Amino acid sequence: MALDNRFQASMMHTDTTALIHTIDFLLMIPYPKKSAKLIMGNPLWRRLSLILISFLIALPLYATPKQDQAAFRKHYQLVFPQLKLADYANGVYAIDEIARQSWLAIEEFPPYETAIEEGKKLFNTAFSNGKHYAHCFPNKGIADEYPKWSKTQGEVITLAIAINNCRTSQHEPALPYEKADMVNLLAYLSHTSRGKPIHVTIPKNDPRAMSAYEQGKAFYYQRQGQLNFSCATCHIQNAGKKLRSEILSASLGHTSNWPTYRLKWGEIGSLHRRFAECLTQIKAEPLPEQSVEFRNLEYFLSYMGNGIPISGPSTRK
Amino acid sequence: MKVNRRKFLKTTIAFSAAGIALLESTLAKAEWLAADFAPGPFDATMKQLLKGKPIVETDKIDLNIPEIAENGALVPVTVTSSIKDIQSIAIVVEQNPVPLVIQAQLMPELEPFMSARLKIANTSFVFALVETEKVCYSVKKKVKVTIGGCGG
Amino acid sequence: MSSIKIRTKRLDGNTQIRTLISHPMEHGRNKDKVTNKLIPAHYIQVLTVTHNGKTIATCNMGAGISKDPYFAFLLKGGNPGDAIVINWVDNLGNKDSEKHTIT
Numbered sequence: 001m002a003l004d005n006r007f008q009a010s011m012m013h014t015d016t017t018a019l020i021h022t023i024d025f026l027l028m029i030p031y032p033k034k035s036a037k038l039i040m041g042n043p044l045w046r047r048l049s050l051i052l053i054s055f056l057i058a059l060p061l062y063a064t065p066k067q068d069q070a071a072f073r074k075h076y077q078l079v080f081p082q083l084k085l086a087d088y089a090n091g092v093y094a095i096d097e098i099a100r101q102s103w104l105a106i107e108e109f110p111p112y113e114t115a116i117e118e119g120k121k122l123f124n125t126a127f128s129n130g131k132h133y134a135h136c137f138p139n140k141g142i143a144d145e146y147p148k149w150s151k152t153q154g155e156v157i158t159l160a161i162a163i164n165n166c167r168t169s170q171h172e173p174a175l176p177y178e179k180a181d182m183v184n185l186l187a188y189l190s191h192t193s194r195g196k197p198i199h200v201t202i203p204k205n206d207p208r209a210m211s212a213y214e215q216g217k218a219f220y221y222q223r224q225g226q227l228n229f230s231c232a233t234c235h236i237q238n239a240g241k242k243l244r245s246e247i248l249s250a251s252l253g254h255t256s257n258w259p260t261y262r263l264k265w266g267e268i269g270s271l272h273r274r275f276a277e278c279l280t281q282i283k284a285e286p287l288p289e290q291s292v293e294f295r296n297l298e299y300f301l302s303y304m305g306n307g308i309p310i311s312g313p314s315t316r317k
Numbered sequence: 318m319k320v321n322r323r324k325f326l327k328t329t330i331a332f333s334a335a336g337i338a339l340l341e342s343t344l345a346k347a348e349w350l351a352a353d354f355a356p357g358p359f360d361a362t363m364k365q366l367l368k369g370k371p372i373v374e375t376d377k378i379d380l381n382i383p384e385i386a387e388n389g390a391l392v393p394v395t396v397t398s399s400i401k402d403i404q405s406i407a408i409v410v411e412q413n414p415v416p417l418v419i420q421a422q423l424m425p426e427l428e429p430f431m432s433a434r435l436k437i438a439n440t441s442f443v444f445a446l447v448e449t450e451k452v453c454y455s456v457k458k459k460v461k462v463t464i465g466g467c468g469g
Numbered sequence: 470m471s472s473i474k475i476r477t478k479r480l481d482g483n484t485q486i487r488t489l490i491s492h493p494m495e496h497g498r499n500k501d502k503v504t505n506k507l508i509p510a511h512y513i514q515v516l517t518v519t520h521n522g523k524t525i526a527t528c529n530m531g532a533g534i535s536k537d538p539y540f541a542f543l544l545k546g547g548n549p550g551d552a553i554v555i556n557w558v559d560n561l562g563n564k565d566s567e568k569h570t571i572t
Contacts, residue, residue, distance in 0.1 A: 098383055098385050105432075266536045354531040414496075415531050418530065421528040422528075435535060436494075436496075
């Protein structure tokens with residue numbers, strides 16, 4: 001809760017300062033001499049007009065997730081008018097034709113197939129008490145519903161967390177998030193959900209869920225690291241543009257294709273591994289997989305991507 | 318007829334020796350040719366590979382490879398050709414520490430076709446060599462390998 | 470479990486043979502990030518493909534082939550029931566083999 005207030009307070013502070021300058025400028029435009037004289041001369045008027053205009057300009061800051069999602073998508077629609085929502089599941093391959101050809105050649109017999117097979121075997125292996133994962137996950141094709149808000153645990157539950165919750169409830173040790181077993185299970189569960197549209201919800205009966213979403217959103221827009229970039233710097237402002245020789249992908253759909261066999265890693269890895277790598281690349285301190293910040297970020301990004309089909313596991317560079 | 322034991326033994330040994338020699342030569346063929354895969358400059362590799370065979374550039378080989386490699390660790394390539402009676406398809410990457418990447422001896426049961434995934438260390442010409450009995454046909458394409466946006 | 474996966478599919482009267490192999494294809498010039506020691510070379514050197522017992526391809530390769538190698542060949546014709554066998558040997562003397570029947 002303290003973190004919430006600090007986030008919002010700091011956002012408010014910087015925004016209010018900026019707002020005041022904006023308001024001064026706006027007020028000058030229609031009736032420069034008259035309004036300036038009126039407002040600058042009368043302290044009460046000054047305060048009231050500031051409050052009114054701050055409220056109006058600050059309104060987008062308090063937009064609902066639906067409004068956030070609409071604004072997010074509108075931006076990309078303008079940058080990539082040729083793309084349909086489902087195309088974003090393919091990331092940069094929807095916008096980089098040369099890279100797309102390479103990717104399609106690899107998809108002929110993709111290197112993540114081993115991970116799906118291993119994951120399937122793990123999923124079907126009984127725990128010591130004779131039960132199986134199916135006891136916790138009776139339906140196939142569930143990756144599209146994650147991450148979820150858990151009222152009882154008071155935190156965002158990703159599929160990886162849910163897998164370990166299942167294990168501990170059946171008296172099995174939790175799996176380390178970055179090791180092969182967990183990633184292979186995620187590959188299998190992603191594969192059984194392929195094509196299903198992402199469907200993440202923010203329950204209204206627990207204000208903490210909205211708070212987690214807002215924290216994820218704040219993290220996304222927060223500048224960090226020595227390079228002082230936010231996720232938005234590359235993936236909103238510069239999506240489709242080149243960073244050295246690479247074309248930057250859009251954030252829309254970023255959570256749909258995981259886990260991923262990354263050519264750079266020479267192996268399959270998770271979304272949070274990629275988040276950590278991104279932080280390292282902007283010279284910020286990486287966070288561990290399944291940290292609360294990454295889970296909230298995944299919650300925010302998944303919500304932005306609602307409706308985009310699950311395309312994992314996948315190959316990326 | 319009385320079997321001359323000495324003659325019998327001699328013939329048997331002679332046949333066995335011939336048999337073993339034949340077997341060894343088959344194994345030798347399947348043996349990895351270390352000399353071909355020696356690290357070193359492109360020219361030396363080509364000389365070692367060609368063994369005096371003339372090399373002819375042709376448009377009868379289709380070397381399907383991306384012009385920009387997303388990641389030099391895995392570059393998909395497909396080589397096809399309309400040349401008849403081919404013996405092998407080889408791929409050589411000029412700037413790689415070991416230029417010869419693969420040499421596939423293909424029997425007549427196979428069409429002139431091969432796909433593989435290569436490592437390309439730096440921006441380089443990639444050569445596809447299609448060998449017939451008398452001539453080595455070649456085609457080349459340049460593949461750019463660049464540093465990614467955030468360092469990879 | 471076999472390191473070799475084989476798929477075949479009919480293509481204009483021919484049979485495309487595709488294989489994906491799990492193998493590190495380590496060239497020996499990489500350093501272990503933790504120990505800072507060189508990771509020893511470990512790569513497939515020879516791969517063979519047979520069709521109904523007859524060798525149709527012999528591939529000599531080096532570590533310039535990517536990790537988890539993939540190859541595709543095109544068999545003239547090919548009938549359901551035909552046996553395709555793929556073998557490999559690496560520089561450390563390890564081997565593996567896998568059989569696939571064309572459907």
